[in-house]
Amino acid sequence: MIKVALNLFFLILLSLTAAGQSGPVQNNKARVVLSLNGKWNYIVDPYENGFYDYRRKAFDASASGKGGFFDDLTHTDKSELIEYNFDYSPALNVPGDWNSQVEKLELYEGTVWYRKKFTISPNSEKKYFLYFGAVNYEAHIYLNGKKLGMHKGGFTPFQFEIDKHLINGENSVVVKVDNTRKQDEIPTINTDWWNYGGITRDVFITETPQSYIADYKIQLSAADRGAIEGYIQLAGNTQTELVKVQIPELGISLQAKTDASGKAHIRIPARKISYWSPENPKLYGVTISSAADQVEDRIGFKTIGTKGQDILLNGKSVFLRGISIHDENPLLAGRLRSEGDMRMMLQWAKELGCNYVRLAHYPHSEDMVRLADEMGLMVWAEVPVYWTISWDNPDTYNNAKQQLTDLISRDKNRSSVIIWSVGNETPLSEQRHAFMGNLISHARGLDNTRLIAAALEVHRNGTEVIVDDPLGEKIDLVSFNEYAGWYWGGTPDEIGKYHFNIKYSKPVVVSEFGADALGGFYADDKTKFSEEYQEALYESQIALLSTIKGLRGMTPWILADFRSPRRQHPIYQNFWNRKGLISETGNKKKAFYTLKSFYSSKQEQYK
Numbered sequence: 001m002i003k004v005a006l007n008l009f010f011l012i013l014l015s016l017t018a019a020g021q022s023g024p025v026q027n028n029k030a031r032v033v034l035s036l037n038g039k040w041n042y043i044v045d046p047y048e049n050g051f052y053d054y055r056r057k058a059f060d061a062s063a064s065g066k067g068g069f070f071d072d073l074t075h076t077d078k079s080e081l082i083e084y085n086f087d088y089s090p091a092l093n094v095p096g097d098w099n100s101q102v103e104k105l106e107l108y109e110g111t112v113w114y115r116k117k118f119t120i121s122p123n124s125e126k127k128y129f130l131y132f133g134a135v136n137y138e139a140h141i142y143l144n145g146k147k148l149g150m151h152k153g154g155f156t157p158f159q160f161e162i163d164k165h166l167i168n169g170e171n172s173v174v175v176k177v178d179n180t181r182k183q184d185e186i187p188t189i190n191t192d193w194w195n196y197g198g199i200t201r202d203v204f205i206t207e208t209p210q211s212y213i214a215d216y217k218i219q220l221s222a223a224d225r226g227a228i229e230g231y232i233q234l235a236g237n238t239q240t241e242l243v244k245v246q247i248p249e250l251g252i253s254l255q256a257k258t259d260a261s262g263k264a265h266i267r268i269p270a271r272k273i274s275y276w277s278p279e280n281p282k283l284y285g286v287t288i289s290s291a292a293d294q295v296e297d298r299i300g301f302k303t304i305g306t307k308g309q310d311i312l313l314n315g316k317s318v319f320l321r322g323i324s325i326h327d328e329n330p331l332l333a334g335r336l337r338s339e340g341d342m343r344m345m346l347q348w349a350k351e352l353g354c355n356y357v358r359l360a361h362y363p364h365s366e367d368m369v370r371l372a373d374e375m376g377l378m379v380w381a382e383v384p385v386y387w388t389i390s391w392d393n394p395d396t397y398n399n400a401k402q403q404l405t406d407l408i409s410r411d412k413n414r415s416s417v418i419i420w421s422v423g424n425e426t427p428l429s430e431q432r433h434a435f436m437g438n439l440i441s442h443a444r445g446l447d448n449t450r451l452i453a454a455a456l457e458v459h460r461n462g463t464e465v466i467v468d469d470p471l472g473e474k475i476d477l478v479s480f481n482e483y484a485g486w487y488w489g490g491t492p493d494e495i496g497k498y499h500f501n502i503k504y505s506k507p508v509v510v511s512e513f514g515a516d517a518l519g520g521f522y523a524d525d526k527t528k529f530s531e532e533y534q535e536a537l538y539e540s541q542i543a544l545l546s547t548i549k550g551l552r553g554m555t556p557w558i559l560a561d562f563r564s565p566r567r568q569h570p571i572y573q574n575f576w577n578r579k580g581l582i583s584e585t586g587n588k589k590k591a592f593y594t595l596k597s598f599y600s601s602k603q604e605q606y607k
C-alpha cells in the first residue's frame with residue numbers, strides 16, 4: 001500500500017518537473033566566444049553579509065534588489081559607506097576550487113563571492129549565454145547587478161541567457177558560491193571525499209544566432225547497428241525548417257524537417273561504420289546545421305547491451321577491465337583543472353591495462369569524458385546519490401533527478417559512456433527503492449542506448465556474501481562494493497573462506513574493493529596500511545571474485561590516493577584516503593602490478 005502511494009507520489013512529481021527544463025546548449029565549447037577563465041577577485045563571507053541584511057533578509061529579494069556584494073560598488077564619493085571592494089580583493093584561479101589555492105580556505109565550507117570583469121561588444125542579431133561547467137554547490141549569479149538565477153548541484157553545467165543584461169563595454173559578473181553541506185542536498189552531509197568549493201570548471205560566454213541548435217543526439221540505434229538515430233532540437237525563434245546532418249567520412253548527408261517545437265527526429269541507414277571500441281576509438285567528424293547555425297562534433301558509434309551474463313560491445317562479449325577515479329589530482333591536490341591533469345589520470349588507467357573507468361561519485365567534466373572517447377576507455381558515469389540521503393523529501397528527489405538529467409543531456413553523444421549509475425551504497429528501505437527506482441526509469445526514458453546501474457551493498461551471513469537488493473530487478477548489471485579483507489573478514493589470507501550468493505543472473509561488474517596503503521611503507525602482508533597488505537588483498541580478492549560465474553568486470557577502489565576529511569590517522573592518512581594504486585607522489589604501489597597482470601590475462605581471454 002505504502003509502496004503504491006509512494007510510486008504514485010513520485011509519478012506526479014515526475015510529470016510536474018518534466019516541463020520547462022532545458023540544459024545548456026549541446027557541445028557548448030564548440031561555440032565559445034569569450035572565455036571567462038582566469039583570475040577572479042574573491043571575498044570570503046562566512047556570515048553571508050553580502051547576501052542578507054542585518055535582519056537576515058536577502059538583498060536580492062528586497063524592493064530595490066540592491067545592497068548586496070553583487071552591486072560590485074567602488075567609492076565614487078568619499079562620504080559613501082561601502083564595506084567591501086572586489087577591486088582590492090585577492091584573486092582565485094577559475095577553473096579551480098578554493099581549498100587547494102588558499103591555505104586558510106583548505107577546510108572552509110561556506111560562502112565565497114567571486115567577481116570577474118569582462119569587455120564585450122554584443123551583436124544585436126545574436127543570442128548570448130553565460131555558461132558554467134560546474135560550481136560547487138549552490139551558486140547565485142548576477143550580471144551587472146541583476147540576478148540571473150540560482151543553481152544547485154556541484155558537478156553539472158548550467159547557463160543563463162544574458163542578451164538583455166549585457167552592456168557594450170565593461171560588464172561585471174558576480175557569483176555567490178556556497179559549499180555548505182546539508183542533509184537534504186545531493187550529495188548529503190556525509191561523503192568520503194573533500195568538499196572542494198568554488199567555480200571548479202570552465203566559465204564562458206557562448207554566442208549563437210537567434211534560432212540556434214540547442215541540442216542533438218546522434219548515436220547508433222540500440223536495436224540496429226546499421227542505423228544512426230537521434231534528433232536535432234532548435235530553439236530561439238524556431239519555426240519549421242530544414243536541418244542537416246553530415247558525416248563526410250561515411251558519405252552521409254541527411255536533411256530533415258523540424259516540427260513546430262523545433263525538433264527533427266533522424267534515422268540514417270549507415271553501412272561500413274568503423275565501430276568505436278577501446279581497441280578502435282574511432283571518432284567521426286559530424287556537422288549539424290540549420291539555416292542559421294552550425295556545430296561540429298566528433299562522435300563514435302557503438303552499441304552496448306547485455307545477453308544473459310554477457311556484456312556485449314558491438315555485439316561482442318567484453319570484460320570491463322576498470323578502475324575507479326575521483327575528479328582530483330593527487331599530485332597537486334584539488335579538482336582536475338586542465339586537459340593535462342585529466343590526460344594524466346586516464347593515461348595511468350591505460351598503463352594499468354584498463355579498457356574502462358568508473359568516474360565516481362558524481363559527474364566528472366565533459367572534457368574528461370571527451371578524452372575517454374578519444375583514448376578508448378569505456379565509462380561508468382554517476383550522480384552523487386551517495387549513502388544516506390533524504391529519501392522522503394520531494395525536493396531532494398527533484399534535485400537528484402535534475403542532476404541525472406543534466407549528466408545524460410551533456411554526455412549522451414559520448415561513445416565512451418556505456419553506463420549511467422544512479423547512486424552508490426544506498427541503504428535498503430521502501431522509500432529508497434521508490435526514489436532510486438524512479439531515477440532508473442527516468443534514466444531509461446532519457447536514453448535507451450546505455451546500461452543503467454547502481455553500486456549496491458552486500459550483506460553477510462557467516463561466510464556467505466549476499467547480493468539481494470530489490471533494485472537488482474531494475475538495473476542491467478549486478479554491481480556492488482565489497483570490502484572483504486579491509487572493513488570486515490580479517491586479513492587477506494582469510495578472504496578465501498567467503499563465497500557469493502547473488503540473487504540476480506545478470507552480468508556482475510564489481511564496483512569497488514580495496515585497501516589503504518601508504519606509498520613506500522613496506523611491511524608484511526598482515527600489516528594494515530602497508531603496500532604488502534594491499535598487494536595481498538588484491539591477490540585474494542581477484543581469486544575470490546573469479547569464482548563468480550557471471551563476473552564481467554570490476555573497478556577496484558581506486559586509481560590514486562585522494563583527500564578525505566574522514567581519514568585521520570596521523571601517520572598513514574593525514575586526510576588522505578590511501579586506497580589508491582598510485583600514491584600522492586605519483587608512485588605506483590605494488591598492488592598496481594597485481595591488477596595489471598590480472599587485466600593482461602583477461603585481455604588475452606577476451607581477445
Ligand code: GCB
Nearest residue numbers: 192424425481512557577579
Ligand atoms: C566506499 C565508498 C567510497 C569510499 C570507499 C572507502 O564504499 O563508495 O566512496 O571512499 O568505500 O575507501 O571506504
